[in-house]
Amino acid sequence: MKLQKIGLIFFIIFCVITLLIIAKGIILPLILAIFLWFIIKEIRDFMDKAEWIKTKIPRAIKTAIASIVILFIIGFISNLIISNVQDLYNEAPKYQENLEKVATQIETKFGLNIGENINNFIVDIDLTSIGKNLLDSFSELFSSAFMILLYLIFILMEETSFLNKLKAIYEKPNEFEDVNKLLIEIDKSLSKYISIKTLLSLITAVSSFAVIKLIGIDFAFFWAACIFILNFIPSIGSLIATLFPAIMALVQYGGTDFTPFILVVLFVGIIQLLVGNFLEPKMMGNSLNISSLVVILSLSVWGAIWGIIGMILSVPITVMMILIFSKIKGTKDVAILLSEKGIIKSNLD
Numbered sequence: 001m002k003l004q005k006i007g008l009i010f011f012i013i014f015c016v017i018t019l020l021i022i023a024k025g026i027i028l029p030l031i032l033a034i035f036l037w038f039i040i041k042e043i044r045d046f047m048d049k050a051e052w053i054k055t056k057i058p059r060a061i062k063t064a065i066a067s068i069v070i071l072f073i074i075g076f077i078s079n080l081i082i083s084n085v086q087d088l089y090n091e092a093p094k095y096q097e098n099l100e101k102v103a104t105q106i107e108t109k110f111g112l113n114i115g116e117n118i119n120n121f122i123v124d125i126d127l128t129s130i131g132k133n134l135l136d137s138f139s140e141l142f143s144s145a146f147m148i149l150l151y152l153i154f155i156l157m158e159e160t161s162f163l164n165k166l167k168a169i170y171e172k173p174n175e176f177e178d179v180n181k182l183l184i185e186i187d188k189s190l191s192k193y194i195s196i197k198t199l200l201s202l203i204t205a206v207s208s209f210a211v212i213k214l215i216g217i218d219f220a221f222f223w224a225a226c227i228f229i230l231n232f233i234p235s236i237g238s239l240i241a242t243l244f245p246a247i248m249a250l251v252q253y254g255g256t257d258f259t260p261f262i263l264v265v266l267f268v269g270i271i272q273l274l275v276g277n278f279l280e281p282k283m284m285g286n287s288l289n290i291s292s293l294v295v296i297l298s299l300s301v302w303g304a305i306w307g308i309i310g311m312i313l314s315v316p317i318t319v320m321m322i323l324i325f326s327k328i329k330g331t332k333d334v335a336i337l338l339s340e341k342g343i344i345k346s347n348l349d
Contacts, residue, residue, distance in 0.1 A: 020305050028306060029144045031313060033151035035194070040066040040156070042195045063156055071149075077225065084222035091218075095251050182327050189319050196283050201231040204238075204275045208245070211267045215260050217249050227268075231275075232312040234295050238272040290318055294338050 020027060043066035048054040053062070163180070170176040209224035217223065223245040230241040245268060249260040298318045302310035318338065325335035 017305060024306060025144070028309060029147040030151050032144075032309070033148045033155055035313070035316075036070060036148070036152050037155045037159075038191055038194050039198070040070055042191055043069065045191075059160075067152075067156070080221055081225050084219045084225075088219055088222065098251050098253070178327070182323065186320055186323050189323065190316050193284070193316060193319065196280075197232060200275055200280055200283065201228045203279075204228070204231050204241075204271055207271045207275075208241075208268050211271065212245050212264065215249070215263050215267075217245055217260060217264065218252055219248070220245075223248065229308075229312070233308070234299055234315055236299070237311070238276050242268045242272055290315065290322065291338060291340050294318060 040063065044059075044062045047057075047062050047066070166179060166183075167176055170179055205224045205228035208227045209220055212220040212223055226244055227241040230237040230244075233240075242265065246261055246264045249264045250258070253260060295315065295318070298314040299311055302314040302317060304310070306313070322335050322338045325331040325338070
């Protein structure tokens with residue numbers, strides 16, 4: 001009986017993962033729309049801290065203002081990123097030449113097989129192809145913008161009547177209270193994570209932009225935007241975010257001057273260290289209640305399913321899974337295994 005249960009669980013997991021991969025084009029825009037809705041809700045809640053706004057301005061107007069602000073910021077930043085990527089693509093042949101110079105420098109300095117191998121690896125890099133792939137990736141993402149916007153509109157329309165529907169489904173007061181409490185807990189956990197992570201990523205990106213610009217590295221805004229996005233990826237995101245502008249510094253100067261490369265690694269690395277190891281734990285605390293091993297595993301699993309966006313969403317999805325599993329008798333053990341210290345606690349306490 002136990003083997004049958006385990007077999008059924010694995011079969012369900014297989015079916016769910018298959019569905020997530022096949023229906024990526026439908027599910028991913030919906031999840032991104034929910035992510036945007038959380039940010040809009042946070043802005044709206046922030047506006048409500050002013051008593052006159054809370055009492056005098058209708059909810060619909062506050063939602064509209066928050067939505068317009070978010071969409072304007074996304075549109076403005078997107079245009080700048082696409083412009084930077086286009087320029088990077090156009091300048092790729094020049095950087096390709098500099099890259100080959102770096103390879104020659106390495107070969108001259110080392111004069112060993114290791115230098116030869118690195119040289120061959122660098123020569124094989126086609127920056128023009130990488131630039132084209134970047135453009136294609138951004139084009140694919142923005143082609144889903146209409147679906148994301150459509151989902152977002154319907155989510156905003158549905159949020160006012162959602163509780164009434166929930167009451168109609170769960171007619172018994174205690175059942176409704178349990179479900180409503182779970183939704184509030186998920187909302188509080190995810191809202192806190194998204195708002196704090198967004199703020200910290202913004203601080204890291206702005207600080208890194210100032211450093212990269214002062215050092216004189218090309219496409220500073222693009223690298224800052226990459227740092228902002230990659231900082232949502234736990235553990236490895238900050239490392240990759242530091243390497244990108246550092247490699248650009250190396251390529252830009254063709255191996256003739258290693259000072260910019262060292263400065264970028266040093267100062268951008270220090271910013272990542274201060275924010276990731278000191279500021280983030282202080283602001284975030286241990287409210288997420290996720291095991292470090294589970295963070296890495298979820299990063300790998302969701303990255304394999306949905307790529308970079310899956311990596312970014314891995315922590316919020318895992319938080320939701322722990323909270324939901326902890327409320328279901330048959331899956332509470334799973335929630336305990338996924339948690340940080342094996343203790344399931346409410347964020348409402």
